[in-house]
Structures are given as C-alpha cells and as structure tokens.
Amino acid sequence: MYIPPHFAQPDIASLHALMRAHPLATLVTLGPDGLDANHVPLQLSTEHGEHGLLSGHLPRANPAWREHAANRNVLAVFHGPEAYITPSWYTSKQATGKVVPTWNYVTVHAHGRLRAIDDGQWLRRHLEQLTRAQESRFPHPWAVADAPASYTGLLMRGLVGIEISITRLEGKWKVSQNRP
Numbered sequence: 001m002y003i004p005p006h007f008a009q010p011d012i013a014s015l016h017a018l019m020r021a022h023p024l025a026t027l028v029t030l031g032p033d034g035l036d037a038n039h040v041p042l043q044l045s046t047e048h049g050e051h052g053l054l055s056g057h058l059p060r061a062n063p064a065w066r067e068h069a070a071n072r073n074v075l076a077v078f079h080g081p082e083a084y085i086t087p088s089w090y091t092s093k094q095a096t097g098k099v100v101p102t103w104n105y106v107t108v109h110a111h112g113r114l115r116a117i118d119d120g121q122w123l124r125r126h127l128e129q130l131t132r133a134q135e136s137r138f139p140h141p142w143a144v145a146d147a148p149a150s151y152t153g154l155l156m157r158g159l160v161g162i163e164i165s166i167t168r169l170e171g172k173w174k175v176s177q178n179r180p
Helices: 011-022 089-094 120-135 150-158
Strands: 026-030 032-042 041-045 053-059 074-085 100-119 157-176
Touching: 011 041, 011 074, 011 100, 011 157, 026 053, 032 053, 041 120, 053 120, 120 150, 120 157
Parallel strands: none
Antiparallel strands: 026 032, 026 074, 041 053, 053 157, 074 100, 100 157
C-alpha cells in the first residue's frame, strides 16, 4: 500500500484497535486463477508474535483454504471509518478555488501466512469466542449453545478454520492531515 509519511500510522496498539473495532476483513489470496478476495470476520490475538495472530473461518466449499493449506502469504485488509470530503468545506474554495474533493479513510493491511485448521474442537472454540465478542454489545447475548447441537454441528461441518500469523502490519490514517 502506498503510504505518504504524513498518513502513516506506525502505532501497533492503534492498528490493533482498528482491527478489533472493524473485524470484517477483506482476505486477499493468490490462487491458480489469480487474485481472490473474501470477506471474513477475523479475531486478533496479541499473545502470538510481534504483530499478532488472526483467526477466522471459511466455508469448506471455498477453495481459498485448500490453496493455502501450505502456509502461503496472504493479505487481510481491515477497513475503518471513511467519508467523502467536499471542497465546499474548505475556506480556500471561496478565496482561490484551488481545492478538489478527496476521500478520508483509515485502514490496516495485515500481511501474514495462512494455515487451514480442519479440527472440529478448534472451530467450535473459535465460533464461541467470535460470537461472545460480537454479542457482548447486546442486552441479551446469543451463544452458540443456544442453538440445538445437532444444528450447529451440521453447520460446522461446512466450515474450516484458518489462522494467519501476522508478519507485517501497515496502517494508513488519511484524514486530511495535509489540509488546513
């Protein structure tokens, strides 16, 4: 990702905070037919390595997990808040007219190595943790155990777990720092 120095966000804690606040990542992989992108909720664990470990799941029918079972490089893109910025908001529009629209956004690119985890117990723990994390903001949180075990077991057979060992993090906070 191209990052001008004034838009760079090097603070790992800030990058991790965005990843936790916006866990639906775009997972970019390279398969036999070229680049592929899947939208996957990923949970960050900071107990592993300098940059952390991401865990998630994919449909078993999705070829991305098979293609990366051998620890291949992937990119997970986390998208934070974004907004169109109109030139009308700048005082220089009235004075000189020398202003154009732009887009402000914050994003984190997590580079790493993906491995598939075809283990029912791991997958259940992952789904329970993911559900707890997302349901915690509701007054009556739903839990995986609230659904019949036969039903969740059937659905889980259609999923496979993934982990991404993060090797590099890049953060870009483009929020008009270059404008008065």
